[in-house]
Structures are given as C-alpha cells and as structure tokens.
Amino acid sequence: MARRYSWILAAAGAMSLLVAGCGSATTSSSSSSSAPIKIGVPVPLSGSYASAGEDIVDGAKLAAAKINGSGGVLGRKIQIVPVDDACDAQTATQAAQNLVSQNVTAVAGGYCSSASLPELQVFHSQGDLPFVLDASTNPQLTELGYNDVFRTIGRDDEQGPFAANFIANFLHAKKVVVMDDNSTYAVGLQQDTVKALKTYGITATVQHLTPGQSDYTSVLTQINQLHPDVLYYTGYFTEMGLLLKQAHQLGYKFQMVGGDATNDPTVLSTAGSAANGFMLTTAPLAQFLGTAKSYVTEYTQKYGHAPGPYSVYEYDAVSVLAQAIKNADSTKASKINAAIGKIHDFKGLTGTFSFNKIGDRTPAVYITLRVVNGNFTAYKELNDAGQWVSVK
C-alpha cells in the first residue's frame, strides 16, 4: 500500500522536473567575411514574460533593418539571433551557451536580471563577448567588474531613491509597505527603496509574494491590516494586474505604486477599471520620449501593437553595438568592448548618453506614470531643482 503512494509522489516529482526548460539548438555555419554579423538577443520567449521578450526582439530587428538599410556595418549585414532564456537562471545558461556556439559577435538583450546574471557569466568566460543590457536593472550586473557588460537603461539603485522620493515627497505617505516577488530584480529594487525611504524618516514594512499564483487575496488582506498609505510592488506586471484587481474586489483603498517591471499593458487588461489610479515608476516609455516618435509609428505599423517598455532600449543597445563595431573596425570582442567604453554622447532614441567606467548608462532617466481611463499616461517627473512637476 505504502509503495503505491511513494510511487505517486515520485511521479509528481518527475513531472515537475520535466517542465524545466528545453532550449532549441540551431546549427551554425558562418565566418566568411561577407557573412552577416550575428547579434544574440537572449530574452524570455516562453513563460509569463514572453510578450515582453517578443517586443524586445522586434525592437532589435527594427534596429538591424535600419542599419542594414544604410549599408550595414563593415560592409556586412547585422543579423539578430533571438534565444529563449525563459527568465530562468538554468535555461539562461543554456541559452547563452547556445548563442556562443552560434558564433555571435556580440549580445544585446536580457529582461530578467536573474537570467542576465548567468548569461553574462557565460559570455565573460567565452572571450569577453560584449553584452549590452536593455532591460536588466539589477546593480550587481555591472558591479562585477567585467569589462564586457554595458547597459542602455538605468539601474535599480537609481530607481529606488527615485521611487522613495516620489512616495515621501509627492504622495506624502506615512506608512509604506514595499513588496517583492523574491526575484533578483525585485529584491534589489525593494532593498534600495527601503533604504532610501529611511532617509525620509519612513520605516517601510517589507513583504514578499510567490509569483505564478493566481490568488493574492491573503497577502493583500495581511497588508491591509497594517493600514498602509502606499504599497510599492517591485515585482512584475503579471502579478501587479492580479494585485490591483483583487485589492479592488476586497475594497482596499491604499495607493498602489509599481516598479518599472509593472510597466506593461497586461496590467490594464487584467485589472480593467481596477487599474485606474495605479501609478508606477519607470524609465520613460518610447511613447513619452520626444526622440522616439518616429520609432513608435514605425513599430506600431510593422507589428500592429505599441512597442513594449523596453524595445526602444533594445533598439539603442543594438545601435550602440553597431556603432562600436564600426568605430573598432573589427568584430573582435576586446576591440568592440573598448570601442563601446569610448562612445561619448551617443544620440540614441532614448536620449543622449554615454557609459561610465563600469558600463552603466549616464545619465539615467526616470518618470512616473498613472493609469487614467484605462491608459498609462505620463504623470510626474523630477525637474533639475528636485521638485515634482508634470511631464510635458
């Protein structure tokens, strides 16, 4: 009798193992001088964050098309090689090895910091392949001291203080709960925000949730007992939509603010009218960037939907790589890395920027958005004097 049950449980365990990822391996055959220059794009293309990954690949493809349209780089075309990292460390390692085996010249992409971390370790160990991050904002990624890691987006320890400033000085909150989803990215942003809130005299309560569930009512009920003014959620959009909807159903009134990973239309379609009034801190969307107007039109025409939050940063990441390869006049990794480091005042779609010593973008920009009538609209930003003003 007991044997039967142990067998059942073993089978359940086997089932959960089987679901862990499977990468697709494509054979490669390149390296003549007229063959395209391959740029790898590791992003989640399956699982909860697949839609964000697809948008990033589309952004990369638009950049490649633009570069190839004006003659390519070093007389060669740019070819985008997307690969699925499933937002999972283990799959990401395989995905990165897959890119290496396909002889990519450089890498531009990444979405979940927890996947980008193992990826950049693979690229670093395989001859310092240049890796320009477009969406992974965990500070650790550039703090490792690798000379082949760059990013076109700000980092969490810049977003954290920004969010804390917004919560304390604009929302005038007294009681704050900061919640993460235990992912590398969300925990990093949570810690930076909590630390920054302390400088405003606010002691935030920290909460965690387990992503991938459908029901967060118990977590919300627990939070509501603290009677907070603001709940800052540093996790991803899938859970944010559910949190908004379920808090509304439960009749809870605290203001919810999300981190930049909640910047996705899924929040609106999941929560419906419950999303109205929701605010988030984010690097500006392409729609709110004066420099990216034509990109938004072109993207929307080609793919039939608005560009996701990060595709424009991916566009810049691919453009930076192309520029660096051109400047280096070589596809050798070490020369490209040096060339990226020397890029100064690059005029990208996301503004004019350079890279500092460790590869981070300077200056970084953040704004807040608010949902009005079921749409994300630009809300407040900090002006040079440190005051909160409406985004023009």
Add this chain to the structure above:
Amino acid sequence: MSVFVQYLVNGLTIGSFYALVALGYTMIYGIIRLINFAHGDLFMVGAFAGWLVVAAGAGMHLPVAMQLLLALLVAMVVVGLLAMGMERVAYQPLLKSSRLAILITALGVSLALENGAMIAFGAGFDTYPANILPLSGFHLFGAQVGYVQVAMFGLAILLMAGLYLFVQFTPVGTAMRALSFDQDAARLMGINVEGVVLITFLLGGSLAAASGVMMGLYYTQINFMMGFLMGLRAFTAAVLGGIGNIPGAMVGGLLIGVLQSLSAGYISSQWQDVIVFAVLILVLVFKPTGLFGERVVERM
C-alpha cells in the same frame, strides 16, 4: 476574527476551483488506476475555449449572461470530447500494458497540450474581459465577500453535487462504481467497460473545463502553463482526500485552498506550498489512504 473569515472566504473560492479539477483525477484513478497527468492541461484548454467563446460572444453583442453560459457549456463539451479522444488515442491501447507506460504517455499528452496551446495562443498571457463580472460584494462578519466569489463557489458545489448524484443514482454511475471495484467482474456482468471509461473521461474533462472557465473569469489571466500548477495542486487535493474517492476530492480541494490562504495570510505566501505539502505528508503518514480513502485489495 474578520481577517480569519476573509482568509476562509478567499480559501474556499480558490479551493472550489481545485476541487473541480481534483474530481477528474480521482475518478480516472478510481476506474483505470491511471494518474492522468494531462488532466491539469484539460483545465487550461477549457479556460482557452471559454475565452474564445466570450470573445466571439462579445463580437456578436450577446448579453453578458448569455456569453458566460455559452462559454461554460461550450468549454465543457469541447474539453469533454477532447478528454474522450485523449483516452481513445493515448490511453486505451495501453490499458493492458504496464502502469509506467501509460503514465509516461500521460506526461506526453500533457506536454503536447501545453505546447499545442502555446503555438495556438502564444506564450504570453491572454485575458478575459476584466469588467465582465461585477467587482462588488457584501460584508460578512467583517469580511468582504464578492458576489462573484459566492457565484463561483455555488456553481462548483452545484456541479459537484450533480456529479455525486450521477455516480450514486444512475445506471452509468453504478457501472462506474462497479468498475472501480473490479473491472473483469464488471465486464462479466455485462457492463460496457470501454464505454463507461469514456464517460468517466467526458465527465472529468468537463468539470476541469468548467473550473478553467470559472478561474479565467475570476482571475482574468490565462496562460498555456496555467494547467501545470493547477494539476499539481488538484492532484495533491485528490491524494489528500483519498484518491479514488469522490467526496474526498471535494473536501481535499477545499481544504488545500483554505490551507493555502491561511498560511499565506498568517505566515507568508512563500511558505504556503511548504505547509500544504507538509500537511499532505502528515496525513499520508498517519492515514496512508488519505482522509476518506478506503483500504482496497491491492491488485497487480
């Protein structure tokens, strides 16, 4: 007190979704001793079928109540038929071979359904219209109870009661129970074993589909992987209640929902699965047949 009631209400809502899926596990196990790992994916297919119907219904400007009813019925029928097809194609040829062969086949069917849905509907999230159901509710002992929660719970109980009555009081139900005791003896008594097994899959699939549509409507987000976690939890519920036992699956499902909700509320959501499985292990240690399971003569 009010908070406890709130956790209880939330737990019963999600538990009723688990219970509906757990019934399919338990019925199929009871009759052909197969743990149908693809059962959670039938739940997922049901959610997508209902989603398509709601989208089509909205396109034709049908009244909301009509859309919901159609979504539920169409999903139940489609998935019921799919489950029958699954049994015919994948399981029936293997009924006489080793249990391991059929178990691996079930895993294969599960992966086929998941990846099929990913190809058909994409890898991201699809959403039911967020405002199709009212968000309002009432207060009960200080807890906020949504009308939708009551409706979902009521519908689940209704379906479960219907199933129970069917199994207890109809000729087919009697045949199902006979099969669960001894297939060969049942066949000798003139019972159409293949037919009854097919009907079991039809019923299990329909209930899973109903749960899928209800969960889609309630939480709005649906995804090709949603059946995996559900399958695991519902299977746990079936084992907790005593696999093969119908009231056991119902109670097991509700219990797991409530346990999850309470542990997420009073301890931490990170611990909810740890606690649920700890309880499962404890129950199995002291009562290896589950809460309601009866000791049956081991065959094979």
